[in-house]
Amino acid sequence: MSLNLISVNKSFGAKRVIEDLNLCIPKGEVFGFLGPNGAGKTTTMRMILDIIRPDRGQITWQDKIVSLATARSFGYLPEERGLYPKMMVADQMHFFARLRGLSKVEAKKRIGYWSERFQLGELVKKKANELSKGNQQKIQFIIAILHQPELLILDEPFSGLDPVNVELLKSAFRDLSKEGRTILFSSHRMEHIEELCDSLCLIKEGKLIAKGSVGSIKRLTGRQIIRLSMVGSLDFLQDFSIDLAKLRSTISKPEEGVTQAVTEVEFDLPNGIDPQAILQKAIEQGQVKRFEIGDPSLNEVFITLVGGNA
Amino acid sequence: MGLMVLLKREFGERVRNKTFIVSTIFGLVVILGISFAPSIMDKIKSADKAQITILEQTGQVTPYLDAQLQSKLPNGEREFSFQTVVANSSDWADQKKVLLEKLLAGETSAVLEITPPDAPDSVIWHSKKIDLGGASTKVQAALQQMTTQQRIKDSGLSQPQLTAIFTPLNFDMQTEGLKASSKEQQTQNMILVYILLFMLYFSLIVYGMYVANGVVEEKSSRVMEMMISTVKPTTMMAAKILGIGAVGLLQYFVWIGAGLGLLSLKGKGISIIPGMTLQVTTIEPLYLLYFGIFFILGFLLYASMYAGIGAMVSRPEDTNQAVGPMTFLIIAAFMLAMLSLYSPDNPWIVGLSYVPFFTPMLLFSRIVLTHVSTLGIVVGILDLVLAILLLMWIAGKMYRVGVLMYGKVSWRNMIRLVRDR
Secondary structure, X not given: OEEEEEEEEEEEOOEEEEEEEEEEEEOOOEEEEEOOOOOOHHHHHHHHOOOOOOOEEEEEEOOEEOOHHHHHHOEEEOOOOOOOOOOEHHHHHHHHHHHOOOOHHHHHHHHHHHHHHXXXXXXXXXXXXXXXXXXXXXXXXXXXXXXXXXXXXXXXXXXXXXXXXXXXXXXXXXXXXXXXXXXXXXXXXXXHHHHHOOEEEEEEOOEEEEEEEHHHHHHOOOOOEEEEEXXXXXXXXXXXXXXXXXXXXXXXXEOOOOOOEEEEEEEEOOOOOOHHHHHHHHHHHOEEEEEEEEOOOHHHHHHHHHHHOO | OHHHHHHHHHHHHHHOOHHHHHHHHHHHHHHHHHHHHHHXXXXXXXXXXXXXXXXXXXXOHHXXXXXXXXXXXXXXXXXXXXXXXXXXXXXXXXXXXXXXXXXXXXXXXXXXXXXXXXXXXXXXXXXXXXXOOOXXXXXXXXXXXXXXXXXXXXXXXXXXXXXXXXXXOOOOXXXXXXXXXXXXXXXXXXXXXXXXXXXXXXXXXXXXXXXXXXXXXXXXXXXXXXXXXXXXXXXXXXXXXXXXXXXXXXXXXXXXXXXHHHHHHHOOOEEEEOOXXXXXXXXXXXXXXXXXXXXXXXXXXXXXXXXHHHHHOOOHHHHHHHHHHHHHHHHHHHHHHHXXXXXXXXXXXXXXOOOOOOHHHHHHHHHHHOOOOHHHHHHHHHHHXXXXXXXXXXXXXXXXXXXXXXXXXXXXXXXXXXXXO
16 A cells, blocks of 8 residues: 555666666655755656656556556646646636546535635636636646545645645645545755655655655754854854854844843754753853754755765 | 546537637628628629710611620619711711710710721720720620621622521530539539538648647646546547537538528529539538548548647647648648549549548549549548548657657657657
């Protein structure tokens, strides 16, 4: 009951797009698919949908090799959104629902439900080309989930949405996940991946470079991050061979009622240094508002893993 | 199931489209126009009255012309009316001057000088315009006949001898082995074939273009990717072609229905070319059946090619250019079919009528206009069907990979993609 990619290879002409990709996504998991532009994410998704076929290797869903029959049962939000430009939105949703085998009554019911949930209102009576990009995307998302697919493949579902719509989509994500549906999605917004995914993988130039739970990926770089905010001088950090000039995100802001400025810094914990020693020094130097030892953000991991050996 | 849903969309969206509604109404207006054209033409021709003033010495020519040129205008009035002015050599010049002034003033449409004194053997036609094949030609012919008769008479032949000389030969045409038994029948058939061929030509180009545009629309709006993960490309293509074909048929039902209705209402038939009338009662139903068959097969053949080509184009602007060669093929087929109207048995025409691209037009034309054996018809239809199946298969493949092709389009890329997928 899972999606399996077994040593999948794909080339376009002389260009190798996917190299020996192995993935196993268990049923019910929300899986983040990460990688820089041109890494082969869309190609992989297309192969899962049997739009293109791997040169070598296999892709199976519930132990069956993917085909049009399995693809029909999936929900798909392509990277390039596609709606019939001159067709009314309501007709369009109905058309795709019927195409996926829903009865007229059922289609109408679900379109009604999702239109309301996504606050479409009068938009359903417009033609697709009269809609903004974000709204077209909402329609397309509804189309992808109308037939209640067991597996959802979403290529950049959040791109181009305003914060309100992002929240709407996230709540739909959570509900679909609660219903036990498997969701595979790609995004360049790491906070969405961190927030929504159970596990993820990172590919680069068609090769898998990392996979696992969000926590394990974060620890992959072996880095520890110290987040410190305090009132007082930071000069003591130089004793721990930290270059003050290179500190990331140094923000100073005067707090209400306090004349002194609070300084917030975030830096990598240098090798062989005990964080407790830093804290102790900080307390000696001034008033510590916050001290945290943590994993780097997914964003930083991504930059390290992808950008590191570019 | 999938096919029905697709067909419904394809048909429904198109029939509700403004372009469709406007073009159907426009077609109806044209059909109405054609059916009323003859009476409008009559009205126009009725204004062509010729009032001719004849200046002559004897006064005998005018009654002769008056008797000879009895032709009537569509509104029942005579085409020619004559006035005579008799003059002799002394007052000829003065009379002529008066008459020419009348002509310039528009009181008469022509002044005819018969054997003026200064040129005893000639006739001069004075008119304000250069008359090409109109009244002057008819008058000239009548005068020529009069002179010829007079000259023969002068040579000493009697009236019975004269009559014998001028008795026309009986020339009868009888065609063997043809469905059309008479010349009129054959002319009828030719008009019918001409009209039907033109309709076929028109619809192949117009509806073929619809198909290509429909495919390009799906590609450029990227709906294709959604579709291709849901239905088979062949189903998609079949729905597109059949849906648009049905739209075309609907349009034709409206038009042909209106046309036939008007034909039977008017009863006497519509004359499209003067002298050739098309009557509803004499149309052989079998020909319409063949037309139906070749219309559908021809459409399927060309539409699958249009669909395949559409799949290679990624931007709507490029569609016209890409389908160019197809349009030429259809024009070539139509030209050949026009040739076949006059020589349906030409060995080239016969041979080409079995080339699938030309079969719908050429074989149809030959079936109506000449004798084609049943075997010939069966072979023609069969090879057309085979070609359709082959082309649909190829177009389906092109369709399948077309979704992945954006930007540069080349046959090499296409073939490679079909192989790789």
